[in-house]
Amino acid sequence: MKNLYAKVIVGGSPISKSNFKLSNINGRAILPYNSGQYHDRYAIYEETIAYEARSQNPNTVISESIIAVLKVFYKSKKRHPDTNNITKSIFDGIEKSGIIVNDAQITRIIIEEYYDMINPRFELELFAESKFKMKYSILKKEEEDEPILYDPPSNKKRLITKTQKPKKSAQNGTITCSICGKKVTNDNIIWANKGTTALCKNCLKKSF
Template sequence: MSNCYAKVIVKGSPISKSNFKLFNKEGRAILPYNSGKYHDRYALYEEEIALEARAQNPGIIIEEACIAILKVFYKSEKRHPDTNNITKSILDGIEKSGLIINDAQVRRLVIEEFYDKENPRFELELFGESSYSLEYSLHKKELQDDKILYSPPSNKKSKSSLGDNMTFSSVSSDTYVSMLNSKEKSEKLIKKKKISPKEIDNILKCDICGKVIVSNDYISANKGKTLICNKCFNKNF
């Protein structure tokens, strides 16, 4: 049987381990499967992928660089993992199966997202580069389809450093300066309804200098209760 092509289909909603990390006493990253905790599912999912990959492709081992075509079918259009994070779990499982010897072999990857309420799954095809090549093209549509719009992730809606409804694009740079240096000007902004008192209360501030923290220019301490801007940190520590 040719060792330059393989196809794997695993039924069930795909799982993403994303940035999940757990470490043992020696500081090594581990992926437990029998701890009885929720995170066991990441390792169990990789094992399921490994078993299915080997059962569906007996005797096949791809050792060369390859092209991967991944089709992910979610059960719901609204609630599902980020598709760009799915690949890590899948390729780790494929590597464990022995179908490939190193997930670094995948040098070209195409991911497509679909929805199937009755049969969520993923379908992965691997093509050896010695026998296959990949071409792609983009075409402008003659008739524009309805846009599929997205909103910010739920964890960023509530933890924004600029308040619940306030974004960099909604407030000018002059507004930031006013909030940084003048309580009087901040009160004027409230009166003009450019910003609400609640938004000002939710803005992150440095616990040393009291200035507003913009972007990720800060260091947290005391389990996130204390925030110090990088300027104060470099000056005092």
């Protein structure tokens, strides 16, 4: 009888593949395995996933299209990788384990994000599509939960901090050019940087 289901649980905080890439002398992205540096963590994580997947599902190989249900448990509600990015890390390890033939088999996927400070982990279930089908619904809550609010990524925070908003005169609220500092009239104003920087047409022409 062919295998139609597998479940994998791997402890530890999930990591994203994109955070551990280095570049070789030609500028090509690489993932080191034995550099003796921090970047080796991804390779070790991938091997851990492969080992756990095989140990928990002996003699299991699913060779057809698959529905995947992934539950990720982070330590923190805000400080964690982008959940959409870690799927690549996880399925690379699952493919290496041999319980699936190719991660392209994943044709449908549900990703759920949870929080567990004591036991961070991911739980993955794989269902063969010849036997199972996906059905889900989104329901409105009777009582609203406290929202989890997020800050912009750190690189965007720096950009926002450095971006100078158009200077306005304290007397009449007029806008000045961010380059030459001269007053900008409505018929001579050009907005840049998503509306946060005002330029006069003369300074704009000089920039080309």
